[in-house]
Amino acid sequence: MRYCCVLVRHPRSKSFDWDAALRQPDPALAITQAQWESFSTGGFCVVDDILDADALRRVTAETDKACARADELLATLPDERYFIAERGAITFAPHIALESDVLLDVVLGEPLRGFVHDLVGEGARLYHDQAVYKGTEKPRRFPWHQDNGYAFVHPESYLTVWIALTDASVESGCVWAAPGMQREGTLQHTYVEPLGWEVFADPPVEPVAVPVPAGSAVMFSSLTPHLTGVNVSNSVRKAYIVQYVGPGAVRFNGPEDCDGTPLDDDVQFPAIRPRTG
16 A cells, blocks of 8 residues: 655755765675665665674663663653653653663674674764663554654764664564655654654555564664554563764754754764774
8 A cells, every 4th residue: 555645855955865875885894785785775674683692681771770760750740751751651761871881882882883884884973872662551653753853964864773672573563664765865844742753644655564573673774764663562662772873974953053063072972983803
């Protein structure tokens, strides 16, 4: 089934060219040819077992603590809500890698480093990270959006690594993607209460569900429209999401921000560690 919608380009998105933005790695450090073809054509790829059992256990222990703190804060707020976070529905714990040696080692080191090299290039930096726990008490979908629709970053295409900390099935709220639409550049979004920024209600292409087991990841461009579905399983769906930008990246915070903020601070946006050995 195909859907119809009107696509409006973001005013800061000028003459974006997906093919020109791509740089096929030579040599590739981590990505396979099949993964590269999936990313370059569809805007996303799956990486199995990016966290081994020990790393998965250590990362989840850190994100559990961070989301518990976030839930404690939500419990003190009116309606137990803040922006798009709501206790029992969806919990966000952002910027936690800089507070955890365990997480920082994971997001700056191997094996993520190899994939970041292959999909972003040399000089990549950590841009943002957050644990996102989707509860079962108030089932809620996340709307169709592009990550670059939240805060416009130039260059427009950066990398999001969505790591499943529990099995992410269709029933528990896995990622869905609108393949090929990253070619459209950054699109205009509309805020939908209480879900967040939305690029369209239904995509103009056939959406694809991307279920992955715990420890595996979906990697996609910041321009790939995606959502996560309703969690109708019997347990919390846990994910850790890490984003990386290339050198020279600048973030614009709203239409009045003419100068932007360079994402080059070595403390706030640490560089990916060089390979050793």
